[in-house]
Amino acid sequence: MVLTGRRSGAFIGLPHFSRPKKIEFLRMAESGASKIPSKLPAPQRKGVHGIPRLKPQAGPISNLQSKRVTRQSMSAPDLSQIGVTPAPTQKNATGRIVAAAQRSVQQSNRKRPAAAPTSAVPSSKKPLLQSDLNKVPSKPAAASKPAAASKPAAASKPAAPAGKRKVPSWDTKGQLEIANSKIEKLRQEKENLEELTLEAQVVKDKLDALKNEHKVVNNQLVEVNNKNREFEEEIALLKNKCINLNSEKETVERTLQKLEAQYTEAKRKIELQEKQLENSDNEIQQFKMKCSQFEIDLVDEKDKNSELTSKLQIAEVNIKSLMNELLSLQEVRRQMHNQILDLKGNIRVFCRVRPSLEKEDGKTLAEFNFPDESTLEIKSSQGIKGLQSIYDAVDDVTLLRSFIVSTWLSCLFLPLLPVSGSAKKANEHTFVFDKVFSPNHHQEDVYCELSQLVQSALDGYNVCVFAYGQTGSGKTYTMEGGDTFESQGMIPRAIETIFSTIDKQKQMGWKFTVTCSFLEIYNEVIRDLLNPKSTLSYDIKMIGTDDVYVTNLKVEKVQSAEELMKFLAKAQKSRFVAATVMNHESSRSHSIAQIRIESSHEERRILCQGVLNLIDLAGSERYNSDNITDRRKETCNINKSLASLTLVILSLIEKNAHVPFRDSKLTHLLMPSLKGNSKTLMLVNIAPLEDCFSESISSLKFATRVSAVQLWAKRQIKSKMVAGNKK
Numbered sequence: 001m002v003l004t005g006r007r008s009g010a011f012i013g014l015p016h017f018s019r020p021k022k023i024e025f026l027r028m029a030e031s032g033a034s035k036i037p038s039k040l041p042a043p044q045r046k047g048v049h050g051i052p053r054l055k056p057q058a059g060p061i062s063n064l065q066s067k068r069v070t071r072q073s074m075s076a077p078d079l080s081q082i083g084v085t086p087a088p089t090q091k092n093a094t095g096r097i098v099a100a101a102q103r104s105v106q107q108s109n110r111k112r113p114a115a116a117p118t119s120a121v122p123s124s125k126k127p128l129l130q131s132d133l134n135k136v137p138s139k140p141a142a143a144s145k146p147a148a149a150s151k152p153a154a155a156s157k158p159a160a161p162a163g164k165r166k167v168p169s170w171d172t173k174g175q176l177e178i179a180n181s182k183i184e185k186l187r188q189e190k191e192n193l194e195e196l197t198l199e200a201q202v203v204k205d206k207l208d209a210l211k212n213e214h215k216v217v218n219n220q221l222v223e224v225n226n227k228n229r230e231f232e233e234e235i236a237l238l239k240n241k242c243i244n245l246n247s248e249k250e251t252v253e254r255t256l257q258k259l260e261a262q263y264t265e266a267k268r269k270i271e272l273q274e275k276q277l278e279n280s281d282n283e284i285q286q287f288k289m290k291c292s293q294f295e296i297d298l299v300d301e302k303d304k305n306s307e308l309t310s311k312l313q314i315a316e317v318n319i320k321s322l323m324n325e326l327l328s329l330q331e332v333r334r335q336m337h338n339q340i341l342d343l344k345g346n347i348r349v350f351c352r353v354r355p356s357l358e359k360e361d362g363k364t365l366a367e368f369n370f371p372d373e374s375t376l377e378i379k380s381s382q383g384i385k386g387l388q389s390i391y392d393a394v395d396d397v398t399l400l401r402s403f404i405v406s407t408w409l410s411c412l413f414l415p416l417l418p419v420s421g422s423a424k425k426a427n428e429h430t431f432v433f434d435k436v437f438s439p440n441h442h443q444e445d446v447y448c449e450l451s452q453l454v455q456s457a458l459d460g461y462n463v464c465v466f467a468y469g470q471t472g473s474g475k476t477y478t479m480e481g482g483d484t485f486e487s488q489g490m491i492p493r494a495i496e497t498i499f500s501t502i503d504k505q506k507q508m509g510w511k512f513t514v515t516c517s518f519l520e521i522y523n524e525v526i527r528d529l530l531n532p533k534s535t536l537s538y539d540i541k542m543i544g545t546d547d548v549y550v551t552n553l554k555v556e557k558v559q560s561a562e563e564l565m566k567f568l569a570k571a572q573k574s575r576f577v578a579a580t581v582m583n584h585e586s587s588r589s590h591s592i593a594q595i596r597i598e599s600s601h602e603e604r605r606i607l608c609q610g611v612l613n614l615i616d617l618a619g620s621e622r623y624n625s626d627n628i629t630d631r632r633k634e635t636c637n638i639n640k641s642l643a644s645l646t647l648v649i650l651s652l653i654e655k656n657a658h659v660p661f662r663d664s665k666l667t668h669l670l671m672p673s674l675k676g677n678s679k680t681l682m683l684v685n686i687a688p689l690e691d692c693f694s695e696s697i698s699s700l701k702f703a704t705r706v707s708a709v710q711l712w713a714k715r716q717i718k719s720k721m722v723a724g725n726k727k
Ligand SMILES: Nc1ncnc2c1ncn2[C@@H]1O[C@H](COP(=O)(O)OP(=O)(O)OP(=O)(O)O)[C@@H](O)[C@H]1O
Pocket: 353, 354, 355, 357, 469, 470, 471, 472, 473, 474, 475, 476, 477, 478, 580, 583, 585, 586, 587, 588, 617, 618, 619, 620, 685
């Protein structure tokens, strides 16, 4: 086969043949690659915009110069005529020719795979590289070789290169042929040049297009790079987010676990509460049933209530009238109580024999008998010694008493003065009093009798309770008592009675004001026991003709028993004590606790004022020349004031015109409580010792004298009443 086509298909890889040659060429291509000239162009791949992409490797397709095939030289109808179907994407003739050529080459390659190994990759899917563009040669040197190679095939024809054959000058025909062939050659070269120019133009255009495309692609690449960077940043962000989300996820999972635990716990609680609710529901049901029952009952109760209200109103009216009646009755009771006390006597005498003490174990005791609650029998085995025996020997005691009282001897001997008595023998005596308490009697027993006088004080009377007796006979114990409830004395018990009675009477409209003061008279000097360190002077002053007060004395207003007890405790601590033969803690003064009670009833227009004097007298002590000077003076003063008290009482009993109240501080201070409608209780205390026998007899005889007169008066009234009743 001789390729003599005028134009080479360097660009598309097909030589420019005449029609029969083309057909022949294609048949050859179909029949086998071996028959195709080795410099045939490899199938072209399509590039951007239908521009065939040049393969990077050198091959026939890149040999533009050597191929004489142009795009215009082989049209689509030509290809169809030779059985080549143009590629559907080829829009112009060149494209179609290229596609046909590609297909034919591909077919041949399939038969010879080694011939074009790169053609298997579809050109359209391969990216266009800059290197491809660079490798587009305008006229590669290798491309000229196939053209040269085709020449030998043509050399078999007579048109061999003229330069190599020498034509004689005479051979005009030969020279003409040479000239013609040269002309032909020149013409062909000219054509080739023109074609190459055109192709160069086309290539240039395409290069421009490719450059543009390259720019676009570059831009796209930049964009892609930018996007890539963005994507990378985004990926980094997303990775961070992912890490955060993971930690969040872990946190959420932990929270979830906690919540699940809480949920389980809550569920358990809910179940429990549901059970409780169920129980509550049952209870509510029961409660509702009860409520409905209650409602029914309530209606009944309302009816009853209205009935009761009307009854209550009637009762209130009745209570009011009863209250008035009660108050009237109280008034009657008050009068009757005091009448009874009057009948018993305004001056009453109690006698109390104390028990022997542990410290007195082994000492001889006098003999005591208590035939009834008013009688005391006392007997001494040794008899009475000294003065007492003289008194007992003298029949006219009154004469002796008058003599002693009128002289200074009274301060020494008056307490020992016998006034009366039923002395059978010198060592055996019987005494009768309002009440006699044996050593077996308790504080409560004594107070039971005394409490009537406390009631009198609350009713508005002046009351005096004296504890009288020899030192160590039990006066302070009787009045103040011990620390236990059972051993509480008359003063604390009286305080309790006063305030409990006040509380009851307040409910009936009574109002009370209670004040207290505590003082002692020592050696005829007054001391304020609520202000013991005071250096103020305390004098007794008269209020009108009946009442007295002590200057500078502290008078405390009290609201309760507790408050008053505190003042009492303070006063007890402040008392002057000293050791005596009989009592190592002997009270050497007269102590007076004064409680004033003011009561008023507005409705009934009543105002009362009562005074309760609770007096613990200093112990009488026999004058003894062995006494030291201070104690001698003390004893003398005690005995003198006791003698004054005796005289006052005797004067009151005998209703003398003059009562010597002012002879001592004690009688002066007690004046309002000793005269008038006042009530006095003398509590004579006796020590049980044989050694005290003489002192005991002396105290008992004094008390008997007071009691005897009063008893007589009481009897008189009693008998009058009986006589009146008989009438
Ligand atoms: N009834 C009694 N029961 C038990 N002990 C008593 C009783 N009476 C008195 N005592 C005790 O006897 C002792 C002397 O009593 P207390 O101090 O009361 O005598 P007093 O008469 O007040 O003496 P003074 O006049 O010297 O002060 C005290 O230890 C007291 O506790």
